[in-house]
Amino acid sequence: MTQPHEAEGGATRDRDAVVRVGVLGCGNVGAALVELLRDHADVIRARSGLDLSVARIAVRNLSKDRGLELGKDVLTNDAEALVNDPSIDVIVEVIGGIEPARSLILDALKLGKPVVTANKELLANVGKELLEAAETSGVDLLFEASVAGGIPLMRPLRESLAGERITRVMGIVNGTTNFILTQMSEQGSGFAEALADAQNLGYAERDPTADVEGFDAAAKAAIIASIAFGAKVVAGDVYREGIADITQADISAAADLGYVLKLLAVAEELDGALAVRVHPAMVPATHPLASVRGSFNAVFIEGEAVGDVMLYGRGAGGRPTAVSVLGDLIDASKNLRSGARGATIGSLSRKPILPIDEVRSQYYLTLDVADRPGVLASIAGVFGQHGVSIRSMQQKGGGASAGERGERGEHALLIFVTHLAREADMRATIHDVRELDAVHTVGSLLRVIGEEG
Amino acid sequence: MTQPHEAEGGATRDRDAVVRVGVLGCGNVGAALVELLRDHADVIRARSGLDLSVARIAVRNLSKDRGLELGKDVLTNDAEALVNDPSIDVIVEVIGGIEPARSLILDALKLGKPVVTANKELLANVGKELLEAAETSGVDLLFEASVAGGIPLMRPLRESLAGERITRVMGIVNGTTNFILTQMSEQGSGFAEALADAQNLGYAERDPTADVEGFDAAAKAAIIASIAFGAKVVAGDVYREGIADITQADISAAADLGYVLKLLAVAEELDGALAVRVHPAMVPATHPLASVRGSFNAVFIEGEAVGDVMLYGRGAGGRPTAVSVLGDLIDASKNLRSGARGATIGSLSRKPILPIDEVRSQYYLTLDVADRPGVLASIAGVFGQHGVSIRSMQQKGGGASAGERGERGEHALLIFVTHLAREADMRATIHDVRELDAVHTVGSLLRVIGEEG
Numbered sequence: 001m002t003q004p005h006e007a008e009g010g011a012t013r014d015r016d017a018v019v020r021v022g023v024l025g026c027g028n029v030g031a032a033l034v035e036l037l038r039d040h041a042d043v044i045r046a047r048s049g050l051d052l053s054v055a056r057i058a059v060r061n062l063s064k065d066r067g068l069e070l071g072k073d074v075l076t077n078d079a080e081a082l083v084n085d086p087s088i089d090v091i092v093e094v095i096g097g098i099e100p101a102r103s104l105i106l107d108a109l110k111l112g113k114p115v116v117t118a119n120k121e122l123l124a125n126v127g128k129e130l131l132e133a134a135e136t137s138g139v140d141l142l143f144e145a146s147v148a149g150g151i152p153l154m155r156p157l158r159e160s161l162a163g164e165r166i167t168r169v170m171g172i173v174n175g176t177t178n179f180i181l182t183q184m185s186e187q188g189s190g191f192a193e194a195l196a197d198a199q200n201l202g203y204a205e206r207d208p209t210a211d212v213e214g215f216d217a218a219a220k221a222a223i224i225a226s227i228a229f230g231a232k233v234v235a236g237d238v239y240r241e242g243i244a245d246i247t248q249a250d251i252s253a254a255a256d257l258g259y260v261l262k263l264l265a266v267a268e269e270l271d272g273a274l275a276v277r278v279h280p281a282m283v284p285a286t287h288p289l290a291s292v293r294g295s296f297n298a299v300f301i302e303g304e305a306v307g308d309v310m311l312y313g314r315g316a317g318g319r320p321t322a323v324s325v326l327g328d329l330i331d332a333s334k335n336l337r338s339g340a341r342g343a344t345i346g347s348l349s350r351k352p353i354l355p356i357d358e359v360r361s362q363y364y365l366t367l368d369v370a371d372r373p374g375v376l377a378s379i380a381g382v383f384g385q386h387g388v389s390i391r392s393m394q395q396k397g398g399g400a401s402a403g404e405r406g407e408r409g410e411h412a413l414l415i416f417v418t419h420l421a422r423e424a425d426m427r428a429t430i431h432d433v434r435e436l437d438a439v440h441t442v443g444s445l446l447r448v449i450g451e452e453g
Numbered sequence: 454m455t456q457p458h459e460a461e462g463g464a465t466r467d468r469d470a471v472v473r474v475g476v477l478g479c480g481n482v483g484a485a486l487v488e489l490l491r492d493h494a495d496v497i498r499a500r501s502g503l504d505l506s507v508a509r510i511a512v513r514n515l516s517k518d519r520g521l522e523l524g525k526d527v528l529t530n531d532a533e534a535l536v537n538d539p540s541i542d543v544i545v546e547v548i549g550g551i552e553p554a555r556s557l558i559l560d561a562l563k564l565g566k567p568v569v570t571a572n573k574e575l576l577a578n579v580g581k582e583l584l585e586a587a588e589t590s591g592v593d594l595l596f597e598a599s600v601a602g603g604i605p606l607m608r609p610l611r612e613s614l615a616g617e618r619i620t621r622v623m624g625i626v627n628g629t630t631n632f633i634l635t636q637m638s639e640q641g642s643g644f645a646e647a648l649a650d651a652q653n654l655g656y657a658e659r660d661p662t663a664d665v666e667g668f669d670a671a672a673k674a675a676i677i678a679s680i681a682f683g684a685k686v687v688a689g690d691v692y693r694e695g696i697a698d699i700t701q702a703d704i705s706a707a708a709d710l711g712y713v714l715k716l717l718a719v720a721e722e723l724d725g726a727l728a729v730r731v732h733p734a735m736v737p738a739t740h741p742l743a744s745v746r747g748s749f750n751a752v753f754i755e756g757e758a759v760g761d762v763m764l765y766g767r768g769a770g771g772r773p774t775a776v777s778v779l780g781d782l783i784d785a786s787k788n789l790r791s792g793a794r795g796a797t798i799g800s801l802s803r804k805p806i807l808p809i810d811e812v813r814s815q816y817y818l819t820l821d822v823a824d825r826p827g828v829l830a831s832i833a834g835v836f837g838q839h840g841v842s843i844r845s846m847q848q849k850g851g852g853a854s855a856g857e858r859g860e861r862g863e864h865a866l867l868i869f870v871t872h873l874a875r876e877a878d879m880r881a882t883i884h885d886v887r888e889l890d891a892v893h894t895v896g897s898l899l900r901v902i903g904e905e906g
Binding site: 032036037040043044046047048144150151152155156158159160161162163164165230286288290291292293296298303305306307308309310311312313314317319320322323324326327329330331335338339340341349 | 485489490493496497499500501597603604605608609611612613614615616617618683739741743744745746749751756758759760761762763764765766767770772773775776777779780782783784788791792793794802
């Protein structure tokens with residue numbers, strides 16, 4: 001408390017509208033934030049009375065051109081010194097990854113400095129530790145931008161719905177996979193072709209694993225579940241299936257039945273336990289999530305009293321994400337000035353994570369079977385033995401596939417949609433159905449969501 | 454400061470987690486709030502550390518059964534005494550209408566008591582006065598529930614997007630008219646039939662004027678414009694057209710062209726002036742607002758940096774609305790305990806309201822014309838003279854209408870969609886087109902939105 005800024009005295013400082021911001025990292029989001037702080041200074045001042053000034057930016061490479069006009073000495077490569085600089089009031093962390101971000105944030109919180117972060121990995125893995133550190137220090141840790149970029153999600157969950165009992169959250173939280181599935185659905189592309197389009201347009205990385213296999217969505221699902229249900233959920237707790245095996249045939253069969261295929265992150269509370277998962281799902285075409293196209297994201301929240309709420313927007317991109325960071329930064333700065341704190345979620349409790357076997361879903365299943373009397377009865381018998389109730393069955397049959405595989409006789413394709421069933425029962429059903437002579441191939445197994453329960 | 458509660462002393466009081474809530478009004482929303490405070494007390498305590506207790510409820514009729522179990526002496530018919538009761542910390546106003554709500558809220562604010570209100574009329578007419586009173590007293594006035602019921606809208610606008618420059622907001626903010634238009638679109642009903650359905654289901658009042666003629670939506674548009682643009686806009690500033698003249702023919706013509714008809718509240722800032730209006734509009738079927746069905750509401754926000762954001766949910770109903778009131782109540786109570794304030798919007802500035810004549814839209818226009826050479830050229834000439842550029846024209850011709858009105862010769866229906874044009878220019882175009890011999894009838898004029906500009 002010896003720096004000149006503080007020496008002005010408490011009373012002066014309270015009225016001082018200048019907040020000195022230290023930014024850790026200057027990639028897409030950091031650079032967009034610096035630009036917004038400059039271009040929207042008038043809006044920010046009018047709405048909050050604050051003058052947010054970028055005091056220092058810590059970067060790895062001091063000589064890289066970031067297209068920003070920055071004062072001399074703003075850039076530094078000493079992130080620790082920035083955090084410890086007593087003239088800096090608030091810290092924004094947009095480095096990404098666990099370390100050094102984690103240590104820097106913990107240091108800042110210990111110094112009583114509010115922190116705004118856009119770091120998904122961090123929240124999804126060590127969120128509980130960070131939230132507890134903020135609680136201990138009594139300062140804000142805000143992270144709106146860590147999930148779903150420019151969409152207001154954390155603030156609605158933490159504040160608007162603070163008095164509500166949330167029962168389920170379903171999100172399209174990965175723009176790359178939603179772009180790919182939209183291309184497959186609207187252009188008739190195959191998966192590989194749609195992925196290549198996404199890569200050419202810059203929506204997908206050269207190595208698309210994190211998106212396509214659902215790792216990115218799983219990290220976001222962990223954060224959403226933590227905040228919606230106030231419990232510790234980490235990325236590793238999330239059951240995960242990607243979209244690499246989705247075929248054009250699945251997409252068109254879904255369309256025929258009135259569904260759209262989406263990669264969903266689903267978090268729900270069932271009898272005190274949490275089920276958190278990421279997988280492709282068939283969504284009824286009339287469900288609001290079905291209309292989320294291209295690289296847009298949306299999160300659909302089901303509450304006991306509020307009913308259905310959906311929040312839609314850009315889930316990624318430097319500028320949309322920077323708007324969320326800026327909203328948090330204004331909030332944290334106002335709280336700092338008034339000596340208050342923003343919404344806290346208290347400490348995250350521990351709730352059991354329900355294994356995927358215990359989760360109940362509706363299922364879509366295709367079977368390639370011999371086209372002869374009695375086959376459906378024997379299959380339906382197996383479903384019944386495992387307590388899986390069939391909601392609808394469609395037969396697509398015979399000619400074409402029979403011709404191709406003449407030696408195996410007449411074929412038919414059976415398409416089942418079940419009522420809600422336990423995952424373990426469905427898997428046991430498939431195991432036994434596979435044993436039936438009349439069943440040649442077990443095709444796609446997909447979950448149907450947004451219809452029953 | 455002489456009541457027993459205060460006498461416990463500041464330090465004790467700060468740590469005291471009990472907040473005594475006074476509720477003005479106990480209709481749908483008030484009763485639902487009281488129930489939520491009871492049923493969700495555990496959730497509220499876990500998330501906020503607060504124990505919100507309904508101390509008193511002011512009602513007009515003390516003997517009416519509200520289905521609530523209330524302690525003796527909770528109900529009162531002296532609203533003024535409730536506001537002035539020093540043991541009551543926070544006021545919730547769910548009476549509706551201007552007076553006595555306005556006076557009671559002003560009294561509460563003067564006493565330094567935070568106020569949460571769900572009162573649309575109040576905010577849309579005397580919002581500036583109330584916000585200034587809150588500013589003067591330095592206490593919270595929160596009103597999430599005054600627009601779009603259970604949808605988090607005010608908090609995202611005031612906080613999440615606090616650093617963003619919003620360019621336009623378009624909302625489906627009236628569930629009754631959206632239900633009617635959805636019925637017309639999906640069931641093929643006429644307007645009268647769909648209205649009767651809405652009345653039978655309790656979505657529409659016996660006298661549906663406020664909904665159908667757009668008065669309800671206009672009040673909400675005024676509040677949205679005030680908050681999004683930080684300027685004083687009252688209900689009377691809003692240009693308004695309802696849906697009573699919409700025909701099944703309009704709906705199906707819209708569908709043929711790939712549009713869905715919606716009643717939209719639109720607020721935008723154009724060169725420092727505000728254009729705020731409510732009217733039916735043709736929305737491209739792929740636009741997120743097009744998928745908002747039945748009695749659901751949604752607000753689509755366009756920002757300079759964040760791009761498109763949409764917030765969707767239940768726009769009315771006791772329980773969804775009470776969830777929004779409760780979110781505000783928790784926020785205000787936490788701020789009260791910590792001596793802080795929630796998001797303020799400062800004082801509302803004065804910005805010019807753009808007259809509808811100056812607003813630029815795309816238009817959809819149908820003309821019943823004589824089916825002979827040269828007609829289109831003369832009509833297109835009139836459009837051109839007024840600087841209205843035609844984007845597409847479709848001719849639906851002849852047979853049937855010619856048969857019906859044989860004495861007037863062969864007819865054709867021309868359907869125009871224009872590029873963006875000034876309203877005054879479009880009106881002048883229609884005036885002159887009407888003068889043409891070959892034009893028998895000028896049909897529907899509808900605005901197209903969400904496509905250009």
